[in-house]
Amino acid sequence: MITVTAFRWVPPFAQGQVRDLRVRWALEEAGLKYETRLLEQGDQNTPEYRALQPFGQVPIIEEDGQVLFESGAIVLHIGEKSEALLPKDGPARARATQWLIAALNSIEPHVQNFAILDAFYGDQEWAKLRRRGPRRSPCNSWPGWPSIWARSPIWTETVSPPAT
Numbered sequence: 001m002i003t004v005t006a007f008r009w010v011p012p013f014a015q016g017q018v019r020d021l022r023v024r025w026a027l028e029e030a031g032l033k034y035e036t037r038l039l040e041q042g043d044q045n046t047p048e049y050r051a052l053q054p055f056g057q058v059p060i061i062e063e064d065g066q067v068l069f070e071s072g073a074i075v076l077h078i079g080e081k082s083e084a085l086l087p088k089d090g091p092a093r094a095r096a097t098q099w100l101i102a103a104l105n106s107i108e109p110h111v112q113n114f115a116i117l118d119a120f121y122g123d124q125e126w127a128k129l130r131r132r133g134p135r136r137s138p139c140n141s142w143p144g145w146p147s148i149w150a151r152s153p154i155w156t157e158t159v160s161p162p163a164t
């Protein structure tokens with residue numbers, strides 16, 4: 001049986017956003033049974049948990065004595081068990097992996113930036129100024145993000161896009 005860790009409680013702004021969701025979602029899509037191990041606040045920093053997840057974060061999965069952390073790695077691992085998620089054939093498999101990496105590497109950092117600005121610093125002037133120029137980073141701009149945003153109801157419900 002697969003066990004996934006999650007927090008028993010998170011503040012309202014984080015509800016539905018915690019990264020165990022993507023693992024549970026993949027497990028549901030794959031039709032795999034799993035159990036949830038709910039952590040109390042602070043449990044993530046115990047030596048026992050840190051030995052499993054060195055950064056003190058959720059999620060991890062445990063299965064037959066094997067432990068995995070990092071939601072992307074976990075979702076890939078689940079994909080190996082379900083062709084609905086990760087096709088066996090070369091090009092389709094490469095495309096699925098491409099989108100997984102894009103979600104983690106090209107999209108999530110930007111969305112997280114906005115979420116942090118809004119959730120923690122929304123009333124501060126510097127945050128309002130920062131929000132106006134979010135497209136530039138040291139390596140790239142992201143000209144495609146408004147259209148991607150518009151097509152993604154989950155994001156538009158949770159983090160409002162910046163003014164263009």
Ligand SMILES: N[C@@H](CCC(=O)N[C@@H](CS)C(=O)NCC(=O)O)C(=O)O
Nearest residue numbers: 018019044056057058059070071072
């Ligand atoms: N890159 C990690 C990030 C995991 C992560 O940031 N988890 C957050 C919840 S979404 C966490 O456990 N935070 C608790 C803490 O940092 O104390 C992954 O994708 O698994």
